Amino acid sequence: MNIVIAKNLTKKYGDFVAVDHISFEIEKGEIYGLLGPNGAGKTTTIKMLTGLTPITEGDAIIAGISVKKKPREVKKRIGWISSEVILDDELTAWENLEIQAKLLGVKNWREKADQLLEYFGIKEFKNRKAGKFSTGMRKKLEVSMALLHSPEIIFMDEPTIGLDVNTRASLWNLIKQINRDYQVTILLTTHYMEEADMLCNRISIINRGKIIAQGTPEELKEKYGGDLIEIELKEVKDGVISDLESVGKVIKSEDKKIAIKVGNAEEVLLKVIGIVGQNNIKSLKINKSSLDTVFLNLTGGSLEENEEFDARRFYAMLRRARR
């Protein structure tokens, strides 16, 4: 069953089209990601879905209700966590939950609040001011507030932005945990490829207001990914480029720097080295397929400059390829 059906969702600010006729569907129980760079239109999409900004064109049906027609009804059924501060630092954890309960009109909220604080292991701090909470504890309190009225879906806008690596990893676990234990569907936006890869069952890649690809992370890597071998040569001999074309797709060749897109770099590495000549290599780098390469391939972003030649890594790679 689809809990979100977005159809031709569009947002214009004057003449500027921030979100341009995007359509996607989210199944109940999924963790779904909207992945894209800054300014792609992710926040605007979430704001339309949650009824925080009017939809210019198109509509979204959430839990069977049209956002365009009944934004207030939708708001009652959803949870929302933004990257902006939503806690009142001067109030205790319990008081923050109380305000949320009153705003959402949750009856018997005390029992649910106690249960959530217990679940997240912060019950003993319920009378501590939120301002004295660590970042991790704040996130747990924010998620408790979002779950207080037992929503069917939670929208998370850039949930881990600005967090250190450890807090980010524990929030990833927490997101997976609530998805499983509370059977809540989650739509999150992110510009971290790794995050989308780790968490999401399916994703839409969004760029300049348009969805440019949709699928599971694996499907996208399979379809648009591929490893990239970047080599800098001392000299580019005649015929080398056309020989390399037999191994993969040469997507860059300038200033003795060559980039070849291949299925699996390890499988063709020896062949590539044979073609260019081992002693002719100044540097060699392999970028394994990831959502980063998917994005690069889809948007045509430029290749990063080669790193310094690391002989130790190069020979280790060579040994692995020979095995």
Ligand SMILES: Nc1ncnc2c1ncn2[C@@H]1O[C@H](COP(=O)(O)OP(=O)(O)OP(=O)(O)O)[C@@H](O)[C@H]1O
């Ligand atoms: N109120 C507004 N008025 C005019 N333009 C806006 C407004 N809000 C957003 N935009 C523009 O719409 C585009 C999409 O913005 P949005 O915040 O949705 O992007 P995003 O993908 O969430 O990026 P970020 O991660 O930087 O927040 C941007 O070009 C932004 O400048």
